[in-house]
Amino acid sequence: MAYQLLGTEVDDFNLSSLLDFMVHSARSKERNIILSQNLHGIYTYHKSNSEQLKSLYAIARKRIDGMPLVWLGKALGYPLTKENRLTWVDLMDPLMERVRDENLKVFYLGADEVSVSKGVKILKDKYKGLEINYRHGYFDSQKESKENHDIVTMINTYDPDILIVGMGMPRQEHWILGNKDELNAPVIMTCGAAIEYVAGTVSTPPRWMGRTGLEWLYRLQEDPNRFWFRYLIEPWYIFRLAASDLRKPPLKRIKS
Numbered sequence: 001m002a003y004q005l006l007g008t009e010v011d012d013f014n015l016s017s018l019l020d021f022m023v024h025s026a027r028s029k030e031r032n033i034i035l036s037q038n039l040h041g042i043y044t045y046h047k048s049n050s051e052q053l054k055s056l057y058a059i060a061r062k063r064i065d066g067m068p069l070v071w072l073g074k075a076l077g078y079p080l081t082k083e084n085r086l087t088w089v090d091l092m093d094p095l096m097e098r099v100r101d102e103n104l105k106v107f108y109l110g111a112d113e114v115s116v117s118k119g120v121k122i123l124k125d126k127y128k129g130l131e132i133n134y135r136h137g138y139f140d141s142q143k144e145s146k147e148n149h150d151i152v153t154m155i156n157t158y159d160p161d162i163l164i165v166g167m168g169m170p171r172q173e174h175w176i177l178g179n180k181d182e183l184n185a186p187v188i189m190t191c192g193a194a195i196e197y198v199a200g201t202v203s204t205p206p207r208w209m210g211r212t213g214l215e216w217l218y219r220l221q222e223d224p225n226r227f228w229f230r231y232l233i234e235p236w237y238i239f240r241l242a243a244s245d246l247r248k249p250p251l252k253r254i255k256s
Helices: 015-028 039-047 051-059 067-075 088-101 113-126 146-158 171-179 194-199 207-211 215-222 224-232 234-247
Strands: 002-005 008-011 032-037 061-064 105-110 131-135 162-166 187-190
Touching: 002 067, 015 032, 015 088, 015 187, 032 039, 032 051, 039 051, 039 234, 051 171, 067 234, 088 105, 088 113, 088 131, 088 194, 105 113, 105 146, 113 131, 113 194, 131 146, 162 171, 162 194, 171 187, 207 215, 215 224, 224 234
Parallel strands: 008 061, 032 061, 032 187, 105 131, 105 162, 162 187
Antiparallel strands: 002 008
């Protein structure tokens, strides 16, 4: 089930339903794109003024990646719970275990060479038999570039069931949009800094901070130069969207 929220939509996946959905899509070769939906992503979506980016959001599923979206959804009367918030800290291990057990293949595109190579090695050591390949995310991502063409060829030659793209918003979304028709992977997901968390090159907030919606505070104090605008300025725009949602009569809060 998808719910309208902040001018876009979120899906009510929990861990079990998301993994089942991904495996079914991989097995049936049914193309599904799964985006990470959080406040920063929604801000980027609205401020991009890109009809192409909005066309990607229109066809993609949106995994909830932040407790504020759960809280706002509950305020609007949607049956969302903390189980519907799925960060990559929650998702990575169960996904890799399920992929290994289902004999599926994963390709990870993103991060720097040190982080992605270390992270993939850790996953292979932890999940013996896991089929996973990778390429770092520092390349000329223009669709017409030779480097981009070579990467698409590399991915298709490996023939993954699941392609995970972690190159930051909105670069990763634009890359998926520009290359999705040439890619063979049935499941394409965005992920942020997932492999850096595995590698330990980016620290993860304490789990209690995630459950209470305070991960932003941890990230802000860890890297204020990078995150001050995201966490101190962008929310003011989101507040206006939330106020608009809350003013709508219940029957206008369309579910799909």
